[in-house]
Amino acid sequence: MGTTFQDAAARGRFELEEDGKLVFADYRRRDGMLVITHVEADPALRGKGAAGRLMEELTKIARRDGLKLRPFCxxxxxxxxxxxxHQDLLG
Structure with a gap:
């Protein structure tokens, strides 16, 4: 198995799947921002950098779409x- 990343917009979250396990970030798009409300990793992925890899992918989306990030999580x-x-992305 490998790693996949997707914007699950219908669920309002970014998802990174690694070896069948999921880490996700709930978000809302508002006024040119991605408001990050919650990040959660499957217990099997905790401490292995999966949430950080998710955040890296999330910052790529923000840059691509010209969005700022507002982390409430x-x-x-x-x-x-x-x-x-990534400090330039904070809004």
Missing amino acids: SYAAAWLRRHRE
Whole structure:
């Protein structure tokens, strides 16, 4: 098995599947922003960097679509603080 990423827009979340396990970020698009409300990983993926890989993909979407990020989720906010290369995306 491998890794797949998708924008599951109908469910309002980004999903990253690794080896049949899921990590996701709930979001809303509003006023040129992606508002990240919740990030959650399957327990089997925790501590393995899967949520960080999801966030990397999420930042690519934000850049591609010219959106800013507003993290209300504590994980997303902490991840963005640690990855200064994405500070320009904060709105």
